[in-house]
Amino acid sequence: xxxIVGYLGPRKASPVLLEGLSKLEYRGYDSAGIAVIEDGKIKxxxxxxxxxxxxxxxxxxxxxxxxxxxxxxxxxxGEPSNKNSHPHTNESGTIAVVHNGIIENYIVLRDWLTSEGxxxxxxxxxxxxxxxxxxxxKGDLLDAVIKATKKMEGSYAIGVLLKxxxxxxxxxxxxxxxxxxxxxxxxxxxxxxxxxxxxTRDVYLLDDNEYVVMSGEGVTLVDENxxxxxxxxxxVTWDADAAEKGGYDHFMLKEIHEQPKAIKDTLTSRIVKxxxxxxxxxxLTKEQLQDVDRIYIVACGTxxxxxxxxxxxxxxxxKVPVEVDIASEFRYRDxxxxxxxxxIVISQSGETxxxxxxxxxxxKENARVIAVTNVVGSSVSREADDVLYTWAGPEIAVASxxxxxxxxxxxxxxxxxLAEMKQSVRESEIxxxxxxxxxxxxxxxxxxxxxxxxxxxxxxxYEEKDMFFLGRGLDYAVAMEGxxxxxxxxxxxxxxxxxxxxxxxxxxxxxxxxxxxALATQEDLFEKMVSNVKEVKTRGAYVFGIAMEExxxxxxxxDEVIYIPRVMPILAPVLSVIPLQLLSYYxxxxxxxxxxxxxxxxxxxxxx
Ligand code: F6R
Numbered sequence: 001x002x003x004i005v006g007y008l009g010p011r012k013a014s015p016v017l018l019e020g021l022s023k024l025e026y027r028g029y030d031s032a033g034i035a036v037i038e039d040g041k042i043k044x045x046x047x048x049x050x051x052x053x054x055x056x057x058x059x060x061x062x063x064x065x066x067x068x069x070x071x072x073x074x075x076x077x078g079e080p081s082n083k084n085s086h087p088h089t090n091e092s093g094t095i096a097v098v099h100n101g102i103i104e105n106y107i108v109l110r111d112w113l114t115s116e117g118x119x120x121x122x123x124x125x126x127x128x129x130x131x132x133x134x135x136x137x138k139g140d141l142l143d144a145v146i147k148a149t150k151k152m153e154g155s156y157a158i159g160v161l162l163k164x165x166x167x168x169x170x171x172x173x174x175x176x177x178x179x180x181x182x183x184x185x186x187x188x189x190x191x192x193x194x195x196x197x198x199x200t201r202d203v204y205l206l207d208d209n210e211y212v213v214m215s216g217e218g219v220t221l222v223d224e225n226x227x228x229x230x231x232x233x234x235x236v237t238w239d240a241d242a243a244e245k246g247g248y249d250h251f252m253l254k255e256i257h258e259q260p261k262a263i264k265d266t267l268t269s270r271i272v273k274x275x276x277x278x279x280x281x282x283x284l285t286k287e288q289l290q291d292v293d294r295i296y297i298v299a300c301g302t303x304x305x306x307x308x309x310x311x312x313x314x315x316x317x318x319k320v321p322v323e324v325d326i327a328s329e330f331r332y333r334d335x336x337x338x339x340x341x342x343x344i345v346i347s348q349s350g351e352t353x354x355x356x357x358x359x360x361x362x363x364k365e366n367a368r369v370i371a372v373t374n375v376v377g378s379s380v381s382r383e384a385d386d387v388l389y390t391w392a393g394p395e396i397a398v399a400s401x402x403x404x405x406x407x408x409x410x411x412x413x414x415x416x417x418l419a420e421m422k423q424s425v426r427e428s429e430i431x432x433x434x435x436x437x438x439x440x441x442x443x444x445x446x447x448x449x450x451x452x453x454x455x456x457x458x459x460x461x462y463e464e465k466d467m468f469f470l471g472r473g474l475d476y477a478v479a480m481e482g483x484x485x486x487x488x489x490x491x492x493x494x495x496x497x498x499x500x501x502x503x504x505x506x507x508x509x510x511x512x513x514x515x516x517x518a519l520a521t522q523e524d525l526f527e528k529m530v531s532n533v534k535e536v537k538t539r540g541a542y543v544f545g546i547a548m549e550e551x552x553x554x555x556x557x558x559d560e561v562i563y564i565p566r567v568m569p570i571l572a573p574v575l576s577v578i579p580l581q582l583l584s585y586y587x588x589x590x591x592x593x594x595x596x597x598x599x600x601x602x603x604x605x606x607x608x
Contacts, residue, residue, distance in 0.1 A: 002086070002100040003027040003072040004178070005195050006159040006169045008214045009186025013068035014058060020188070020195035021051050021072045026244060027100075027191060028074020028394055030377065031085035034058075035096035037166045038065030042096050046071075046085035069159040069169065069189075071098035074394055075376035077106070078123030087161075088127045090134040091119055094163040097133070099126040100191055101155035101176035102391075104269050109151060125154075133160060142213055145170045146224055149209075154268075159189050171212040180204040180212050180219055182233060187214045193236055194244045201236040250595045252397035252489070256581050257448060262402040263574065264441040265391035266409040271434050277417045282370060282386040284342075286421050292342045292368075296335065297324040298358040299346035300605065302400040302484060306407035307346050308477040309573050313411050316570070317425055317433075318418035327354035331361055341367035344414065348395060348403035350378020352605050359383055372410040374403050388414065397596045399489050401581045404481065405444070408574050412437055436568045440575070443565040447578045453562050454579050457544055458586030461515050467494040468509075468516045468536075469580075470502065472529050475519035478573045482517060482580030489598045490588040499525075499532035512540035517580070520547045520554055521564065521572035533557045546576050 003024025007016040017034045032054040033046025043063055047053050051072060071086035078084035087096040103109070106125035109132065114120065118131040132148035133141075141162045149156070155175035162168065171178060171189045181188030181196030181203050188196040189212060193203060204221060206212065210229055213220045221229040238247065248254040270277060295314060297307035304326050311324040320342075325335070327345075331354060337343075343362040347355045350373035359380055362369050371384035374392050381387045390406035416433060419425050461467070467486065469479035476498045483496035497506055499518075510516070516536050520529040526547075533543055534557055545558035549566045564575040588595045 002074050003191045003195070004069065004098040004100050004157055004159050004189065005071075005191070006069040006098075006171060006189035006214070007186070008067045008167070008169055008216075009183065011066060011186065012064055013066050014063040016188075016199070017068050017070035018051065018055055018058070019198065020190055021070050023194040023244065024072050024191055025051055026394065026396055028072055030075040030080035031073040031082070032071065033085045033087050034063070034068055034070040035087040035089070035098075035161055036063040036065040036068035037161060037163065038063055040163070040166065042089065042093055042161055042163050044087055044089060044093070044096060046082065046087065048080050048082050048085060067161070067167065067169065069096060069098045069161055076102055076389070076391070077125040079377040084122045084124050086126060088122060088124065088130050090130040095130045095133050095137070096161045097126065097129045098159045099129055100157045101174075102265075102268070103128060103152050103156065104154035105152070128152075129158060129160075133162075137162070141165045141168055141170050142211065142222070142226070145172060146211065146226075149174070150224070157191060167216050169212075169214040171214070173206050173210065174208045178206045180206060180214070180221075182219055187219045189214070192244070192246070197236065202233045203236060204231050205234050250397065250585070252399055252401060252585055252595050255395055255397055255402045256578065256585065258393065259402045259405050259578065260441040260445040260448070262390075262392040262406050263409055263444055265393075266406040267413070267437055268391070270413050271416070271437050273434070273438065276420055277413065279388060279413070279417055281388060282417070284368065284370075284386060288368070289418065289421050291340050292320060293340040294342070295320050295322040296330070296337075296341060296343045296362070297322060297346065298327045298330045298343060298355060300327050300352050300354055302404045302481060303346040303348060303355070303407055305477055305481040305484065306404055306411060307344070308480065309408055309474055310344065310346070310411035310414070312474055312477070313415040313570060314418065317415040317430075318422055319424040320418065327352065327358040331357045335361075337362050337365035337367050339366045341365070343367050343369045344372060345369060345380055345384065346372045346407050346410070347378070347380050348374045348390075348392075348400055348407070350375040350380040356380055356383070370414070372407060372414075374406065398598055398601050399485055399584070405574050405577065409437070412571070433568060433570065436571050440567065440571060443567055443575055444578060446565050447575050450562065451582055453560070454582045455586050457560065458583055458590055462490070462587045462590040464492055464515050466509070466514070467492060468506070468514065469494060469496040469519070470499045470516060470529075470532060470536075471496075471519035472499040472525040472532070473522045474570070474573050475522050475525070475529070475576065478576050478580070479517070479519055481577055482583070485581055485584035486587065488601060489584050489595055490591055490593055491599075492587065499529050502532060503535060507535065507539065510536050510539040510541050514541045516541045516543045517583075518543050518545045518558060519576055520545055520551065521576050522569045523548075524569070526551060530554060530557050546579055548572065
């Protein structure tokens with residue numbers, strides 16, 4: 001996630017770009033930069049940190065040119081720093097590029113371009129783009145961009161400036177958003193509509209592989225063969241605030257809907273059909289792994305719940321004993337840590353005080369630490385030995401949704417990685433899980449298409465005071481997460497229980513009408529779960545079931561059921577959590593709570 005903008009018209013470009021970027025800062029704020037053509041040269045100003053830093057710099061060094069591009073960064077390849085900030089240029093500074101996305105084959109391209117004499121100054125994937133454009137430029141910027149993009153694999157929305165064609169911006173998108181704003185004698189590109197709304201409400205919503213040529217003559221859209229594309233203008237009627245949320249009412253709902261993409265992005269280049277898992281950011285060797293006698297997974301809140309799934313999955317596949325612990329408990333319980341311990345910390349923000357303390361404790365005892373985090377350059381990523389980034393993009397709503405599902409994906413990746421190294425399960429089994437993972441994004445999108453039943457349930461239960469979430473095995477871990485989600489944004493008290501545990505006490509709380517959400521996605525535990533459901537039904541509970549398609553036998557036992565698409569039971573948590581996220585969202589709305597900023601909570605918990 002990053003935000004890009006571009007402007008061409010009669011105004012000074014710099015203030016327009018800065019204003020546009022301010023509307024895109026939600027997409028990342030690790031660094032910001034602009035490039036403007038002025039006095040026959042491309043001038044670049046960029047720096048680490050928030051947009052305010054760039055604004056300060058530009059006060060001292062004002063740009064007056066009226067054509068430019070800008071970028072606000074959410075770091076993926078290369079830590080947040082001045083040199084990794086966009087725009088990136090070719091060596092002579094005659095081509096400038098802003099980019100949102102990931103160029104997956106950048107290493108191959110960088111090696112090739114280096115052999116052709118190109119010099120790289122940043123650690124980013126993006127820097128290959130200005131060099132590619134330079135390589136292919138033979139007098140026509142559009143031609144060069146088309147040729148460059150044909151070499152690029154991955155996702156991109158890019159804007160390109162060229163000194164030699166000073167009245168033109170060329171842009172293109174593939175798998176990353178890009179819109180074109182059309183004003184009177186002026187035009188804009190942006191990653192999102194709010195960036196242009198102060199100037200125009202007329203936009204083109206670009207599709208993949210559509211190229212844009214902006215010049216004094218207006219905007220032309222073409223395909224890769226330079227055939228002109230006749231596209232309808234979309235007239236924006238919503239206000240800027242709604243648009244920042246991509247048309248969704250809340251960031252949480254937007255982020256729930258971003259999960260299919262987040263799943264896909266997190267798997268990208270890690271799980272590749274027919275290939276062994278390669279994790280360039282994890283350097284643990286086979287020999288080191290043979291020495292590991294125990295794994296600790298340590299985290300807080302939702303990340304801890306991902307860890308609970310991680311424990312099961314790693315033990316099942318890699319056959320190493322795993323303990324999962326809450327960071328604030330772990331750090332004070334004198335855990336047995338030795339050089340043979342492998343610790344995995346999970347943290348969306350990478351700044352959670354207790355998780356960081358647990359990591360430091362492990363490092364002090366010479367254990368090896370892998371960090372799973374969503375924020376590049378965060379404290380846990382810097383202090384751990386190895387990092388596996390979750391590519392969820394910035395998560396703004398306090399209640400974690402897309403970060404959680406990507407943490408689950410990270411757990412599968414690590415488990416499979418260890419299993420492949422240890423050869424602890426049959427290759428055919430590993431292949432089956434990998435294939436299942438590669439299909440998960442589409443399955444998640446299917447779950448999101450089935451919201452009506454969840455809305456109806458929310459309408460029915462929003463005035464409840466207490467609820468139960470039940471599950472067995474992996475479903476129990478998902479029940480924990482569902483219960484937390486409901487508590488934190490709708491303030492309804494709820495408990496999660498392992499199905500078999502209920503009769504050891506809590507069943508005393510079940511009475512006529514008590515709402516129970518029962519997860520029954522685990523094939524080998526299905527019958528047992530049905531029995532547990534019967535136990536609460538007999539005592540008057542209203543039971544809403546979550547089961548896998550084809551398990552419609554459950555309808556005989558529950559009051560209502562939602563089905564998730566059929567996947568391997570080990571992968572079901574990624575899908576079964578989605579109805580629970582939606583349930584807490586709709587209940588919260590119905591109760592009039594502040595969904596994105598629930599009371600008493602903060603996105604990053606940097607105190608213990
Ligand atoms: C709940 C939630 C929290 C976080 C927890 C850890 O929706 O978001 O429970 O999961 O505070 O935060 P990170 O992952 O940033 O360490």
